[in-house]
Amino acid sequence: MEIPELKVIEILKKNRIDLAATLPCDRIKGLLPLIEKNIQTIPLTREENGVGICAGLYLGGKRPVMVIQSTGIGNMINALGSLNLTYDIPLPVLASWRGVYKEAIEAQWQIGKRLPAILDAAGIRYTIIGSKDELGNIDIAIKDSYNNACPHVVLMSPAIWEGSCCDNPVPHEINPRMTHFELKSEIKKPEMTRYEAIKMLAACSDDDIIVSNLGVPSKELYEIKDRELNFYMTGSMGLVSSIGLGLALSQDRHIYVIDGDGSILMNPNVLASIGTCKPENLTIIAVDNAACGSTGNQETCTSSQIDLELLARANGIMDTRKVHKCEELRNALKQRAAFIHTIVKPVNAICKEIPLSAREIKERFMKAVGK
Ligand SMILES: Cc1ncc(C[n+]2csc(CCOP(=O)(O)OP(=O)(O)O)c2C)c(N)n1
Incomplete structure (x- = not known):
């Protein structure tokens, strides 16, 4: 049986994706460590920041992808419009689509179910992947993004990963450390x-x-x-x-x-x-x-x-x-x-x-x- 997470890695590699900017979702916790193992990864603290970093990477000659939870698209819309759509900058976004399929968290429902309409209204292309049989469409979406210099969001249903045998990540513990901070910082009258x-x-x-x-x-x-x-x-x-x-x-x-x-x-x-x-x-x-x-x-x-x-x-x-x-x-x-x-x-x-x-x-x- 084909492991869906490995199929995604294969597609990313085939498309010469050389950097992934990521922010976690529980449903892709099997995929994220595999991405980190195979592709240089930048962990994000907010998705909009990732849009800017990826734009810079592209302008400098790289082929980045973002891998996030779909809620993060709400934090990215202005950047996708004012940067990617305005300057013709590609960005494939693999988003774990929450709020629709077997969703227990009420906070996911409102934006989750309206995401296709939101992306439509914003003029951002998207592809819905409802099951692992459709994973090949990620390849098409990445090619569309890079060939046509536009953002393309892939909404990946949690159904894709059901029954997958990928391991959970090993938790990182906080590093014990001491910070000795000394800085005299004087702000004077501007000149x-x-x-x-x-x-x-x-x-x-x-x-x-x-x-x-x-x-x-x-x-x-x-x-x-x-x-x-x-x-x-x-x-x-x-x-x-x-x-x-x-x-x-x-x-x-x-x-x-x-x-x-x-x-x-x-x-x-x-x-x-x-x-x-x-x-x-x-x-x-x-x-x-x-x-x-x-x-x-x-x-x-x-x-x-x-x-x-x-x-x-x-x-x-x-x-x-x-x-x-x-x-x-x-x-x-x-x-x-x-x-x-x-x-x-x-x-x-x-x-x-x-x-x-x-x-x-x-x-x-x-x-x-x-x-
Ligand atoms: C999301 C968003 N909010 C507000 C604005 C309006 N806006 C444009 S420039 C700017 C101020 C930028 O200030 P700063 O970064 O301190 O640079 P400065 O112009 O002082 O050099 C604002 C609020 C915007 N363009 N985008």
Whole structure:
């Protein structure tokens, strides 16, 4: 008898899938350890973050897949629309479909039964796999995603795995450890503007990749120095560092990310992912103006309460700096620190719209990185 979990692995391998971003579901607890054994795996803490990481991996030349519980699609819709559908970025998503087949958990019912309609309305392709006899359709869905550069969700019924003899994972115990934390972190009155900080980055970046945050930062970078190795975000708030991480894991070049305090606070999950993966070729420039600058400088809680450098350290990113002056930023960039907390004034330069479509941004970027 064919073991369904092994069949899925065979399909992933046949399609040259080289990385899986995963978040568990009880129904696929037999599949997940097999994926980890066969394919490089990134464990996620929130699915939307995985969409950004996988987009970066694809832009850098890899062929990722996401393996999640279907509830997580609710956390991904904006990203799938504003990133994958907008830039034509493929992403096969294998989702354990909860809420319909023999579902005892009431919390799964409402969204679970409406998922096909939700995906339809969002313009996201999907395939339903009701039994192990239909597993071959995963192959078709992955090919559709990569050949047509679009996301494709596979809703996998729990019926597929019934009676399967795959082992349960061995539980991991917490690692006993001691953390001795000492950091004097002083946030002073800002002296630079974001525009000046980006100008410094543009002057230091040579053949490196720059991924810039949505809104004003991307427009400022475009005006300061447009180049093919710039990847401009136009939406998907919170995912710029996720894309940077995916690129760092798929490219030899150094990756600089221009992120913002509002955006990092929307997706602090990315800090956990960076702290786990620890790529040496990634620098996050956390431009902290204590405001949602692009939407009118509304205050964020970095103004008095959260210190982003401490947040990065708490997530395992240890090579951090705090900078207030252009010269300090130049040094931190030269040292390629992992996380540069860059304190700036809440000032937006008046810049024009970027005259490139999302597809043009993606295509010239991928050509420039050789993909
Ligand atoms: C999910 C979502 N919510 C809200 C917005 C609106 N929005 C666009 S940019 C932005 C502020 C970003 O602030 P920050 O990351 O601090 O960067 P800054 O503009 O200050 O450089 C907001 C709230 C959005 N695009 N997406």
